[in-house]
Amino acid sequence: MTSEKECLEQQYRLEARKWLEENIDPIQEKGPFSTLHWMPSEERETQHHLDCQRLQGKLFEAGYAGITVPTEYGGQGGEGWMQRVFREESISYQVHTGFYNSIISMMLPALLKYGTEEQKKDHIHTLISGKVSWCQLFSEPGAGSDLAGLGTRAELDGNEYVIHGQKVWNSAAMYADMGILLARTDPDAAKHQGITFFLFNMRQSGVEVRPLVQAHGAGHFAEVFIDGARCHVSNILGEIDKGWGPTRAVMSNESAMIGAASGDNAKQLTELAKKIGKNTFPSIRQKLAIVYTRNRLLQIMSESIQAAVRQGKPPSIHPSIVKLFVAENRRKEGNLAQLLLGPAGVAVTHEASEWAMELLHSRYPISIGGGTDEVHHNNLGEQALGLPRDIRVDKGIPWKDVPKG
Ligand SMILES: Cc1cc2nc3c(=O)[nH]c(=O)nc-3n(C[C@H](O)[C@H](O)[C@H](O)COP(=O)(O)OP(=O)(O)OC[C@H]3O[C@@H](n4cnc5c(N)ncnc54)[C@H](O)[C@@H]3O)c2cc1C
Structure with a gap:
């Protein structure tokens, strides 16, 4: 006998199948080789980004973005099996939304776990609908693998942090309205402990985004120079100085x-x-x-x-x-x-x-x-494997005293 859950799943599957057939291009139709992720020119990269944003909005409107996200934050409040069914049904359709897909996958679980109610209400809805574009501002010229060595500074001025520094290899930063930004708020603490995680407005003075063009013409990344840009304390994700979590x-x-x-x-x-x-x-x-x-x-x-x-x-x-x-x-x-x-x-x-x-x-x-x-x-x-930790010559030393190259 078919259980109620199986009936529900079948119904959801058929609805998703119908919607995909009517609304989304099958991958095969455009040719199996049309699924480029990095476009070979800046113009095509920009067009691709806009197409991805439109597609993200379309998926959201139809209830297929943020399927398991609670309704109070703009999601569908659905169960895990719904996400699985949609993925199974959409596998041969062009539903991949490029960097929107990437940043949502990276950020959403962190926002849900560490965000305040206000942050979740402000940002999740616009993130999963693609209305607001985000980028990741982590790496710096001197801090990639050793990310915790980062040197971008954020200093408190009233209720706002004033930020100075340089980020690099930031995917899609040239399109971003917002960035998840790491900056050092306590140079006297050991390097993992004085970092704060900001939800940072990219559309303000003091932020300069310079696209980086790759050898084959793609313009996937940018470097971002921050000179006196500001971020209100209410836009800190998690606690001050505890951004490493x-x-x-x-x-x-x-x-x-x-x-x-x-x-x-x-x-x-x-x-x-x-x-x-x-x-x-x-x-x-x-x-x-x-x-x-x-x-x-x-x-x-x-x-x-x-x-x-x-x-x-x-x-x-x-x-x-x-x-x-x-x-x-x-x-x-x-x-x-x-x-x-x-x-x-x-x-x-x-x-x-x-x-x-x-x-x-x-x-x-x-x-x-x-x-x-x-x-x-x-x-x-x-x-x-429980092997001894990688050699750390900077362990326990205040970040400001760690020798820098
Ligand atoms: C496609 C792509 C997308 C990216 N998108 C973003 C983004 O959106 N936002 C962002 O902030 N950054 C982004 N980055 C940057 C990326 O996170 C860094 O390039 C990466 O962390 C490596 O840092 P690095 O380039 O400074 O290299 P380095 O850290 O200088 O490493 C140089 C070499 O040394 C090796 N090495 C370093 N430390 C160790 C160690 N302890 N043990 C053994 N070997 C070591 C490395 O493996 C590497 O081979 C992106 C990079 C790429 C390629």
Whole structure:
């Protein structure tokens, strides 16, 4: 006999299927190689960002963004299974909203956990609807892997902090209205202890965003110079000087998000092998099977982590494993795409060339963004294997006394 829950799930599934059919482009229709994440020019990057914002709004209006977010914060107040069903149904549709998807995945759990009622009411609704664009202002020229060494300063002036410093590698910062910003509020404390997490208005004087253009023309990142910009104390996430807690939450969600958002490149590579008649080559078939297997494993790991995040539970798999797995997948996929296409893989002479080039280029940043491979290996060594901690010559020393390069 069918239970009430199964009936509900089936009904929800059919409604989602119908809505997707009527409202969203299937990936196949636009061609399997149309799913670029990084556009090869600034103009296309900007257009892509606007398209993603529109799509985020459309998903929100239809009740498919913020599915499990409580209704008082603008979400649907739904259950975890709804999110799962929607993901299953939407897998072959173009529902990925680029950096909106990324920043929501990173920020939302941290906002829900550390935000005040006012912050949740102010920011969650506009975050999940895409009305307000956010960026992550963590890394600095001297603080990437060693993020806690950051030097951007925030000094209290009445009810506002006045901020000076430089951030770098900030994805989509040129479009952002708001940023999650880390700044040092107590230079006398040890480096992890004097950092505050700000919900920072990017649209004010004292904020200069300079786009960074990559070798293949994409303009994914910017550097951000902050000179006397302000942030009210009510926009601190968590407690003053204790920003490391929400920061860790964001970073852990970032690793999980990168795993979940990696796309089904196995399908596209198989399609490509068929199209150019290489699907009978034994060595290509071996490689395709390896990529397929790794993508399936990644999906299973990501599902498990996402389910835990939705329920506010610790993930059953360390997010660093997923991040490392994605990076290795991308290297294998990029190499295989180039092997299949040969010279056409690095010149736009085939309909799949742009896509293959993106795979090739993204082999490198995927091993850096969201924490480098070495940093994730260190995390696993310490947190999963119980190995002695990485050497810390600055442990317990006030940040202001730590030698800086
Ligand atoms: C695609 C992408 C998107 C990004 N988006 C953002 C963003 O939106 N916002 C943001 O703030 N930042 C962003 N970043 C920046 C990213 O977080 C940093 O690049 C990353 O943390 C590495 O820092 P770094 O570049 O300063 O390298 P470094 O920290 O200087 O590392 C240099 C090398 O030293 C190694 N290394 C460093 N420390 C150790 C150690 N303890 N043990 C072993 N090896 C070590 C590293 O693994 C690396 O190989 C992004 C980066 C990329 C590539």
